Amino acid sequence: MVTVSFPDQSWLDDVGPVDGITPVVWDPEGPVPDDDVEVFVAPYMGGARSVEPVAQKPSVRLVQLFSAGYEDVLPVLPKGVALANGAGVHDDSTAELAVGLALASLRGIDDAARDMTSGSWTAHRRQRRSLADSRVLLLGYGSIGRAITRRLVPFEVSVTAVASRARAGDDLVQTVHGVDELAELLPQHDVVVVIVPLTDATAGLLGDELLGALPDGALVVNVARGPVLDTDAVLRQAGRIFFALDVTDPEPLPADHPLWSAPGVLVTPHVGGMSTAFRPRGVRLLREQLRALGAGEDPINVVGHG
DSSP states (O other), X not given: OEEEEESSHHHHHHHOOOTTEEEEEOOTTSOOOSXXXXXXXXXXXXXXXXXXXXXXXXXXXXXXXXXXXXXXXXXXXXXXXXXXXXXXXXXXXXXXXXXXXXXXXXXXXXXXXXXXXXXXXXXXXXXXXXXXXXXXXXXXXXXXXXXXXXXXXXXXXXXXXXXXXXXXXXXXXXXXXXXXXXXXXXXXXXXXXXXXXXXXXXXXXXXXXXXXXXXXXXXXXXXXXXXXXXXXXXXHHBTTBEEEESSOSSSSOOTTOGGGGSTTEEEOOSOTTOSTTHHHHHHHHXXXXXXXXXXXXXXXXXXXXX
């Protein structure tokens, strides 16, 4: 039997019994349990701080996250402990937000919401770019990138996929371009949706040079991680091109930060995964992971080790 800790009783109840699994509850804000926990399920949105108590439990061999991103957790992971992320859990929710942000910015919904406070009907009444007929570049073509593409295709857009390296296409795109082609691809696109993981290679990837390659009036939607965009470059380009940002650098964004008032910038507070779609997909992932472990199989979604 594999002893698995859940962050609270509700997760244990929702997942239900799994063959080969002994469930316990371990709230990382509380005392360390006496049980020899082997798999630690971290609370959603807990970040690295919620994983730190694992260091007090040498029996733990796997930490399971609900988030797709994990760059902040790896440094606090004890040596030899594997880390599994929540790949797939947030695909639908984040894809919805990416398309929503694109529509809101392109059609001026953010301006209309601001005008409501003054009861203004005509201040921003002008022709806007439609998502239809737009040329959209997906920067990042993993599971979330594909989920975004599936939602974009019915809007009658053309989609260009870009990943870390070139590869063959799939049922949604004819080919996947390499990131080394970005400089020549960007001038041909109206909308860029960013959904790459934050790594040494992607930190600051979109700075003055690449943002400057976009045509006037283009839109950049970031649902990845804030540091993928150079914030100073965003502020310099704001007004020439538009930005819809669910993630920022720094984060949370201070109340006096210039991004709040920069022209053509729409900000949401990192809510890509925070929808009703999260819980059932999180439960589904845990059941799949625990079924594998209970059967003596290797864990899924392993992204690194301490």
